[in-house]
Structures are given as structure tokens and as C-alpha cells.
Amino acid sequence: MDIKAMQERQKHIRNFSIVAHIDHGKSTLADRILELTHTVAKRNMEAQILDTMDLERERGITIKLNAVELAYHAKNGQTYTFHLIDTPGHVDFSYEVSRSLAACEGAILVVDAAQGVEAQTLANVYLAIDNDLEIIPVINKIDLPAADPDRVKAEIENDIGIEADDAVLASAKQGIGIEDMLERIITDIPAPSGDLTAPLKALIFDSVYDSYRGVVLSIRVFEGVVKPGDQIKLMQNGKTFEVTEVGVMSPKAVKRDYLMAGDVGYLTASIKTIQDTEVGDTLTLVDNPAQKAVRGYRKMKPMVYCGLYPVDSSKYNELRESLEKLRLNDAALTFEPETSEALGFGFRCGFLGLLHMDVIQERLEREFDLDLITTAPSVIYHANLADGTQKEVANPSEMPDPGTIDSIEEPFVHASIMVPSEFVGAVMELAQAKRGEFDTMEYLNNNRVNVIYHLPLSEIVYDFFDKLKSSTKGYASLDYEIEGYRQSKLVKMDILLNGESVDALSSIVHQDFAAERGREIVDKLRKLIPRQQFEVPVQAAIGNKIIARANIKALRKNVLAKCYGGDISRKRKLLEKQKKGKKRMKQIGSVEVPQEAFMAVLRTDETETHKK
Amino acid sequence: MTTGAYVHIPFCQHICYYCNFNKVFLAGQPVDDYITCLLKEMRLVTAAYPEKKLNTLYIGGGTPSALTVKQLERLLSGMREILPFSGGEFTFEANPNDLLTTDKLKVLFANGVNRLSIGVQSFNDDILKRIGRTHRSADVYQAIANARKVGFDNISIDLIFKLPKQTQADFAASLDQAIALDLPHYSTYSLILERQTVFYNLMRRGRLPLPSQDTEADMYALALNKFSAAGRQQYEISNFAQPGYESQHNLIYWRNQQYFGFGAGASGYLGKTRYQNFGPIQQYLTPLHAGRVPVFRRHVLPRSEQIEEQLFLGLRMKAGVNKQQFATKFGFSMASLYGNVIRRLVARGLLAEDHQHIWLTRRGEFLGNEVFQAFLLDSDT
Numbered sequence: 001m002d003i004k005a006m007q008e009r010q011k012h013i014r015n016f017s018i019v020a021h022i023d024h025g026k027s028t029l030a031d032r033i034l035e036l037t038h039t040v041a042k043r044n045m046e047a048q049i050l051d052t053m054d055l056e057r058e059r060g061i062t063i064k065l066n067a068v069e070l071a072y073h074a075k076n077g078q079t080y081t082f083h084l085i086d087t088p089g090h091v092d093f094s095y096e097v098s099r100s101l102a103a104c105e106g107a108i109l110v111v112d113a114a115q116g117v118e119a120q121t122l123a124n125v126y127l128a129i130d131n132d133l134e135i136i137p138v139i140n141k142i143d144l145p146a147a148d149p150d151r152v153k154a155e156i157e158n159d160i161g162i163e164a165d166d167a168v169l170a171s172a173k174q175g176i177g178i179e180d181m182l183e184r185i186i187t188d189i190p191a192p193s194g195d196l197t198a199p200l201k202a203l204i205f206d207s208v209y210d211s212y213r214g215v216v217l218s219i220r221v222f223e224g225v226v227k228p229g230d231q232i233k234l235m236q237n238g239k240t241f242e243v244t245e246v247g248v249m250s251p252k253a254v255k256r257d258y259l260m261a262g263d264v265g266y267l268t269a270s271i272k273t274i275q276d277t278e279v280g281d282t283l284t285l286v287d288n289p290a291q292k293a294v295r296g297y298r299k300m301k302p303m304v305y306c307g308l309y310p311v312d313s314s315k316y317n318e319l320r321e322s323l324e325k326l327r328l329n330d331a332a333l334t335f336e337p338e339t340s341e342a343l344g345f346g347f348r349c350g351f352l353g354l355l356h357m358d359v360i361q362e363r364l365e366r367e368f369d370l371d372l373i374t375t376a377p378s379v380i381y382h383a384n385l386a387d388g389t390q391k392e393v394a395n396p397s398e399m400p401d402p403g404t405i406d407s408i409e410e411p412f413v414h415a416s417i418m419v420p421s422e423f424v425g426a427v428m429e430l431a432q433a434k435r436g437e438f439d440t441m442e443y444l445n446n447n448r449v450n451v452i453y454h455l456p457l458s459e460i461v462y463d464f465f466d467k468l469k470s471s472t473k474g475y476a477s478l479d480y481e482i483e484g485y486r487q488s489k490l491v492k493m494d495i496l497l498n499g500e501s502v503d504a505l506s507s508i509v510h511q512d513f514a515a516e517r518g519r520e521i522v523d524k525l526r527k528l529i530p531r532q533q534f535e536v537p538v539q540a541a542i543g544n545k546i547i548a549r550a551n552i553k554a555l556r557k558n559v560l561a562k563c564y565g566g567d568i569s570r571k572r573k574l575l576e577k578q579k580k581g582k583k584r585m586k587q588i589g590s591v592e593v594p595q596e597a598f599m600a601v602l603r604t605d606e607t608e609t610h611k612k
Numbered sequence: 613m614t615t616g617a618y619v620h621i622p623f624c625q626h627i628c629y630y631c632n633f634n635k636v637f638l639a640g641q642p643v644d645d646y647i648t649c650l651l652k653e654m655r656l657v658t659a660a661y662p663e664k665k666l667n668t669l670y671i672g673g674g675t676p677s678a679l680t681v682k683q684l685e686r687l688l689s690g691m692r693e694i695l696p697f698s699g700g701e702f703t704f705e706a707n708p709n710d711l712l713t714t715d716k717l718k719v720l721f722a723n724g725v726n727r728l729s730i731g732v733q734s735f736n737d738d739i740l741k742r743i744g745r746t747h748r749s750a751d752v753y754q755a756i757a758n759a760r761k762v763g764f765d766n767i768s769i770d771l772i773f774k775l776p777k778q779t780q781a782d783f784a785a786s787l788d789q790a791i792a793l794d795l796p797h798y799s800t801y802s803l804i805l806e807r808q809t810v811f812y813n814l815m816r817r818g819r820l821p822l823p824s825q826d827t828e829a830d831m832y833a834l835a836l837n838k839f840s841a842a843g844r845q846q847y848e849i850s851n852f853a854q855p856g857y858e859s860q861h862n863l864i865y866w867r868n869q870q871y872f873g874f875g876a877g878a879s880g881y882l883g884k885t886r887y888q889n890f891g892p893i894q895q896y897l898t899p900l901h902a903g904r905v906p907v908f909r910r911h912v913l914p915r916s917e918q919i920e921e922q923l924f925l926g927l928r929m930k931a932g933v934n935k936q937q938f939a940t941k942f943g944f945s946m947a948s949l950y951g952n953v954i955r956r957l958v959a960r961g962l963l964a965e966d967h968q969h970i971w972l973t974r975r976g977e978f979l980g981n982e983v984f985q986a987f988l989l990d991s992d993t
Contacts, residue, residue, distance in 0.1 A: 568881070
């Protein structure tokens with residue numbers, strides 16, 4: 001290979017990401033870039049082309065990453081190769097964000113011209129700064145009536161500490177400022193500088209499973225060259241594979257003879273399962289290995305667990321197969337079989353966070369057509385037993401007998417809540433009520449405050465975020481990071497239906513809140529569970545002590561009175577609807593319980609979790 | 613095979629707050645054209661079934677009694693001429709306030725109508741007002757006196773319970789007043805909240821104070837007891853009669869037998885096909901003007917649905933479903949298909965059985981839908 005030509009090519013590569021808060025217009029901006037670089041013919045443009053899954057499009061969030069190669073003919077007459085690396089926009093996926101940022105030399109920071117800098121933006125900008133990226137601020141949506149670019153510029157300078165004088169003013173929707181931005185990418189973002197002759201060092205920043213080719217890795221080559229036929233090794237787990245294909249996404253896969261230092265592309269090597277590869281791991285050659293891996297590897301660990309059960313227990317195998325399929329594309333999803341007395345056979349699944357959990361649940365129901373019962377999300381508790389051992393408990397019903405427990409620890413997070421100053425009081429009141437411990441408070445400017453609290457993760461999982469949104473009129477944003485375990489006065493609360501304890505409804509609560517929460521749950525269940533053919537008592541209990549009780553009255557009358565002048569099909573429809581509704585319920589002992597009841601235990605009404 | 617015909621008159625002078633049957637305000641409607649087309653439909657459809665004879669006729673609505681004397685005369689004489697009906701039960705639905713004089717009643721009687729179904733709903737004037745009825749209880753007495761004077765003896769009235777703000781005492785009073793009229797037949801229905809009604813609208817805004825399910829059940833129990841004590845035996849979930857006065861036409865539905873449906877939105881069941889006519893008046897009239905039948909949809913019942921209907925309709929009757937008839941009709945025993953279902957329902961006290969029949973227990977009558985659903989076939993029955 002001609003090293004000179006390769007070096008010349010390397011000089012014309014620019015690798016960058018777009019960092020933005022959800023809704024600040026990242027996907028639209030990416031679409032405009034694709035359009036302007038003629039990567040996608042305009043007539044083929046489907047709005048927001050980088051977000052491929054339906055769910056992503058619906059929720060306006062990006063889950064899987066994409067790296068697209070674009071050719072840009074610059075004003076200086078030269079042609080540049082751009083690699084646009086898309087990043088997920090949610091805190092649950094911050095590790096994936098950090099890995100894709102590590103594949104870049106620069107980042108475009110998109111800030112909404114009206115809303116300004118948000119906590120989420122900050123978190124990702126810090127990740128970008130952490131990766132030594134050159135940052136180009138772009139103020140988007142300047143066509144909005146409420147746009148205030150000068151204020152936003154000041155925010156960028158004060159809150160983030162980067163120059164914003166020459167920020168690009170853009171409207172991705174209207175196509176304003178896009179070309180300026182592309183020119184700035186060439187002038188501001190450095191070309192990659194990796195040594196083409198050094199041993200191969202490439203970072204895996206994403207992976208997807210393809211049923212024909214096996215796992216397809218998204219990689220950034222830092223040093224050396226990789227081509228089909230090479231024997232490669234994963235530096236973390238030591239596994240070796242033979243490369244079958246390399247190429248770039250443009251945005252469809254285009255085969256290449258090799259990928260070299262500076263390139264961002266894909267690689268396949270007949271890798272059978274996604275668990276063999278980990279995002280953040282480094283690829284090198286078996287016979288000429290790199291000395292050091294790319295820094296920053298971290299094992300992704302689930303934070304939130306819940307039980308997933310098929311409503312129809314004969315669908316257990318289908319659920320397992322569907323979870324396996326999802327795991328092919330989601331290295332962070334974990335699951336293992338578990339059994340519940342109430343719900344039968346199912347899986348205890350681990351997720352990076354609540355959004356991740358919601359997304360998986362929805363995909364199972366939508367793509368695989370499964371009716372599921374989800375138990376309330378739980379964190380992992382550490383039970384310190386009297387015999388000196390420690391037990392990890394991800395399922396509340398498995399909490400050991402109180403008599404054998406010395407103490408219980410729960411995960412705490414370092415939560416940073418960014419909020420306009422007028423809501424500081426409300427935030428502190430809420431955090432206090434949720435067992436938070438105040439750390440510091442920082443005025444970012446006259447009007448924005450960053451309030452730091454130490455909070456139990458379980459409270460965040462419960463309803464903290466919803467309460468935060470409602471008590472700050474939606475202005476607050478939350479970012480959090482696990483900081484470790486602390487001892488708390490926790491107890492297991494059981495729920496009894498018709499006198500029988502239902503394991504799937506057990507939860508771990510703080511002693512001081514147990515009575516109140518017990519009443520809430522019992523009341524909620526009373527409303528959610530339809531009348532049965534007999535009266536059903538609903539009780540909350542700690543050990544043998546009943547702390548709350550309500551009765552679901554017996555069904556007294558349910559018979560269609562009339563025949564509608566011989567319109568039998570109408571009657572049939574009604575009966576079929578009733579029957580279908582019943583099938584979606586789970587028989588617990590002799591009580592029919594609707595799916596929502598199982599979620600009710602740890603969620604308040606109208607819960608919209610971190611969806612947007 | 614017993615066959616009936618239902619004739620739908622979709623016009624009303626006033627729309628009741630709970631009704632979502634196919635109906636429109638009378639004013640400005642092409643009523644005369646409708647009657648012409650209705651008769652045309654009867655000619656077209658009966659010509660296709662030359663072997664069918666009709667055992668019962670039923671004119672319902674809407675408000676059939678809202679037609680003028682002249683219109684009634686034309687409709688009824690036309691029907692008698694066209695339809696292969698040579699006597700048998702002939703029912704006409706009427707509002708009390710259309711029977712305050714005897715002129716319409718006379719036309720009905722002269723044309724062979726021999727059963728009246730009068731929409732009384734309640735004897736409490738406040739309640740009548742609240743549910744959008746325009747008649748008052750005094751009208752009911754006048755209407756029934758007139759009907760008897762003209763010669764009608766087979767008269768039925770409807771009562772509704774679980775009405776907004778209705779109490780157990782209100783309903784008890786209405787039942788007593790109804791029974792005091794000493795009619796041979798009564799129907800009583802609990803309110804069904806339907807979409808596209810005033811009530812549904814109120815309910816959505818939280819402004820429909822309906823009695824609780826417990827009160828509803830108590831009201832139903834009260835009706836069962838009072839009618840039984842008065843010698844009006846229950847023969848169907850909502851129907852009560854002196855022996856010999858059971859509605860032959862309604863029994864056709866529950867026995868899963870055949871009937872024509874004439875008129876806008878009417879349903880029929882012929883051969884293995886259930887069909888329904890276009891509901892909107894113009895959509896109903898247009899094909900008939902062009903000499904075509906106004907059928908909106910047809911559904912050929914698969915065997916499974918015929919079986920289900922035999923049961924969920926048949927079980928509405930006090931007599932229940934006959935096992936031998938079932939086996940003869942479908943070629944296998946009820947037990948071979950529903951053995952488990954029946955056992956389960958019997959164990960839950962909802963169903964009873966002997967060698968000949970299965971039928972609802974008293975508890976089963978209250979929870980009929982629980983029973984009917986169980987007879988719907990699906991992959992895991």
C-alpha cells in the first residue's frame with residue numbers, strides 16, 4: 001500500500017459527533033448534513049434518517065449509534081471525508097456516548113436558541129471535553145420567535161466555559177447555517193493523526209447483530225491498518241477472530257479493502273454473539289499487537305432490575321427467544337430465568353436505567369407481539385447477613401428473612417439537578433422528602449442553579465423524576481451517577497391479595513415511609529383490580545403486621561340487558577372484548593389481576609418516566 | 613323453520629339521552645320515500661327466498677309510532693300485501709304520547725298488528741325528564757286504556773333501571789305501577805351506556821350520577837322478585853310474561869333462528885349469513901332507487917360462530933339450551949366441545965345442567981356475560 005497516499009487521505013478526514021440535549025434538533029441537523037453532502041438523495045430522505053428504529057423515531061431519542069461517511073466538497077476546492085458519529089441522547093446511555101465521543105476529534109455542540117444549555121447538554125459536553133475534542137458550538141432553531149442567541153452564547157461561555165462568540169447560528173429545519181458549520185468542521189476540527197505503520201489499535205464503539213454476517217462492529221481505527229483476512233484480538237477478553245469484511249456506512253454499507261488510522265467504519269469477523277464483544281474494548285492484531293488499549297474501557301452494569309413475565313405462561317419460550325434476539329443488539333441488557341409463585345416462569349432483567357427498561361419492554365410487546373407483566377423496577381440491595389456474608393438482592397421477594405439480616409445497603413447516586421433559581425426551594429423540598437442528602441449548590445449564572453444531592457437510586461426509580469418535573473414546571477433536568485452503597489433502614493413490604501402474599505408485588509421500602517406507601521399501593525390496587533366474583537381484601541404487610549387494608553367489592557351484575565333488534569354481531573363484539581380483556585389479566589390464586597397492577601407498586605399515577 | 617321479520621323505522625320526534633340505535637330527527641326527513649323504499653326492499657328480498665314463510669313481524673325503531681296515520685296505513689297494508697305472513701305475532705313499538713288518541717291504534721289493529729310494545733321506561737316524571745323522554749306517566753295510563761279500547765290485549769311495556777339518580781325506591785314504585793296495570797308482558801333493562809349519546813357525553817365529563825353496580829344488582833333482584841310474585845314468569849334475562857304471552861319474535865333471536873331485517877341499519881340472519889343494511893337514510897335509499905338491495909355488510913358465519921351463538925343467545929332464556937337439539941344441529945354433543953367449560957361454570961354456581969338442558973342459575977343471570985364469554989371458542993378452549 002502507498003503510505004504517502006494514505007497519509008494524504010488521512011489529512012482530509014474529519015471525525016465528529018453531535019452533542020445535544022434531546023429535542024434540541026440533533027437528528028434534524030444530521031439529516032441536513034446528509035442532504036448537503038449528497039449522501040442521501042433528497043427524495044430518499046426520510047426525516048431523521050439516522051434514527052432507524054420506530055421507537056426511536058416516536059420518542060425522538062436515539063438508542064443505537066450510527067457512524068456515517070460523507071464526502072464534502074469544501075469551498076477550498078478539496079474534498080473531505082467526514083465521519084458523523086451519532087450518539088444516544090439519554091443519561092441511561094452515557095457510557096455509549098462517551099465511547100462514541102472517544103472515536104472523534106471534534107464535536108458539534110447543538111444548543112436550542114430558546115431553551116439554552118440544559119443539564120443533559122452539559123453532561124455530554126463534559127464527556128467531549130474529557131475526550132479532548134474540539135467543540136464547535138451551534139445555536140439551533142434561530143428561526144423560532146423565542147430564540148435568544150445572545151443569551152445562549154453567554155450561557156455557553158458561562159456554564160460550559162467555551163468560547164461562543166463565533167458560534168454558528170443555524171436552523172436545521174430551515175436549512176440555515178449548515179454550510180457554515182461544515183466549513184467550520186474543516187477548519188476547526190483537526191485531522192486524525194494516528195500512525196499508519198504502528199500495530200493496529202481500534203476502538204469498538206458500537207455493535208449490532210446481523211443474521212447473515214454475525215456481529216457488525218463499529219470501530220474507530222487509531223493506529224495501523226486492518227483488512228479482511230487479518231487475525232484480530234479483543235484486548236479485554238482475549239478472544240480472536242478472522243476479519244471477513246471491512247467498510248463504511250454511507251449510509252448503506254460499502255465494502256472497503258482496508259480501514260486505516262483515522263477511519264471510522266464497520267468490521268465483521270464471523271462473531272457469533274454480541275456478548276463476545278464489548279463496547280469500549282480495543283481491537284488489535286494477533287501477530288502484531290498494540291501495547292496499550294484505548295483508555296476508558298468500563299464494563300457496563302445494569303442499574304435497574306425488573307421481572308418480565310408472559311401473561312400467557314405458554315409464551316415463556318417465546319419471551320426467552322425474543323430477549324435473546326434483543327440482546328444480540330444490546331450488550332447492556334441482561335436477563336436470567338426466575339420463578340414467581342404468582343406469575344410463574346419469567347426473567348429477571350437488568351437495564352442501564354428506566355428508559356432502557358421502557359424501551360425493551362415496548363420492543364418486546366411491539367416487535368415480538370408479547371403480552372407482558374412487568375414487576376416494579378428495583379435496584380440491587382446489599383443485605384448484610386448476621387453470619388457476616390453479604391447477599392445481593394435484585395428481586396425484593398428474595399430479601400432474606402429479617403431475622404437473619406444485620407443491615408441493608410442501597411445504592412446512592414450523585415444527582416445534579418439543574419434548575420432556574422426560582423425553583424431551588426421546590427427542588428430541595430422534594431429531594432429532602434426523598435431521603436436526599438444535600439451536597440452543594442452552584443449558581444451557574446444569575447438564573448440557573450446546579451443543585452447537588454446524594455439520593456437513593458430507588459427513589460429516582462420510583463417517582464423522583466416525575467415529581468421533579470411537576471414541581472419545577474418541567475424546567476429542571478436531572479443527571480445522576482452511581483456513587484456507592486449506604487446503609488438504610490429498609491424493610492420488605494408484602495402485598496396480600498385475598499389473604500395470600502403475592503411475591504411479584506413485594507417491594508423494599510424505607511421504614512419511615514412504609515405505612516404511607518402501603519396505603520398508597522393498597523388503594524391503587526383496589527382501583528386497578530376489577531371486581532371479582534367474590535370480595536377480595538388487599539393488604540400491605542411488613543412481616544406479619546398488616547399496615548394497610550382495602551376491599552375490592554364482589555362483582556354483582558354483569559349481563560348485557562338487550563339484544564339490539566337482532567343485531568347479534570354487536571353483542572358478540574362486546575363479549576369478545578370482555579374476554580380479551582380478561583385474557584390480558586393474570587390469575588393469582590383465584591383473583592384476576594390486570595398487568596398494570598404489577599407496575600403500580602412502585603409507580604405513581606400518570607407516570608411518564610424519563611421519556612423525554 | 614320459524615322465521616321472523618324485523619322492520620326498522622329510524623325516525624324520532626325526540627332523541628332520548630341514552631339511545632344510540634339508528635335514528636334521526638323526524639323533521640325534514642324523506643319519510644314517504646323511506647316507506648316506498650322499505651316496501652321495495654321487502655319485495656326484492658322476499659323474492660330471493662320464495663320458500664320462506666314468516667311466523668312473526670316486528671316493527672321497531674326509532675319510533676314507528678311517530679309516522680302519520682296515512683304513512684302507517686301505507687306501510688302496514690303494503691307489508692301485508694308483500695310479505696308471506698298469514699297470521700302470527702305482529703308487534704309494533706310505540707311511544708305513549710303517540711297513543712293519546714286512538715286513530716293510529718285503529719290503523720294498527722285493522723292491519724293485523726296484535727302486540728304492542730310501549731316504551732314507558734319509568735313512572736317517575738322527574739326521571740323521564742332527566743332521560744329525555746317527552747311523555748309523562750299519566751300518558752301511559754291513557755295510552756294503555758286507548759289500546760285496550762281498540763282491542764289490543766297483548767301489550768308489553770319496557771322499564772329501564774340504573775338511570776341517573778334513580779333510587780331503589782323509585783324503581784320499586786315504577787315496578788309496582790307497571791304490575792298494577794296487569795299487562796301480560798314486561799321487559800326491564802339496565803341502562804347501557806353507549807357512545808354517541810347525551811349520557812355518554814355527560815359521563816365523560818363526570819356529570820352522570822349513575823347508581824353503583826351494587827344498587828343495579830339490587831334493582832335487578834327486585835324486578836325478578838316482583839314480576840315472579842305477580843305471576844309474570846321470567847323467560848329471558850330481561851323479559852317476563854304470563855304463560856302464552858312470551859314474545860315469539862324475540863324468541864327467534866335467542867333460539868338462533870332466522871329473520872329478515874328490513875330498513876335502515878336493520879340486521880337479518882338468513883341461511884348462514886348475518887347481514888346488516890346501510891344505516892344512514894340516504895345510503896339506505898340510494899341502492900333501492902337503483903333497484904339493488906341496501907346491504908352494507910354480510911358475514912357468513914363459520915361453524916364455530918354458529919355454535920357460540922347457539923349458546924350465548926340460548927342461555928339468555930330461562931329454559932336454557934337443549935342438548936339434543938344442539939347435537940342434532942351440529943353433529944356432536946355439547947359435552948364433547950364444552951364439557952370442561954360447563955363443569956367449571958357449574959362449579960362456580962353460574963350454570964346448572966340436567967340430562968336435557970343447560971341453563972343459567974340465578975347467580976348466572978346476574979353474571980351472564982361471565983358465562984357467555986366462557987362459551988366463546990378460541991385456540992385454548
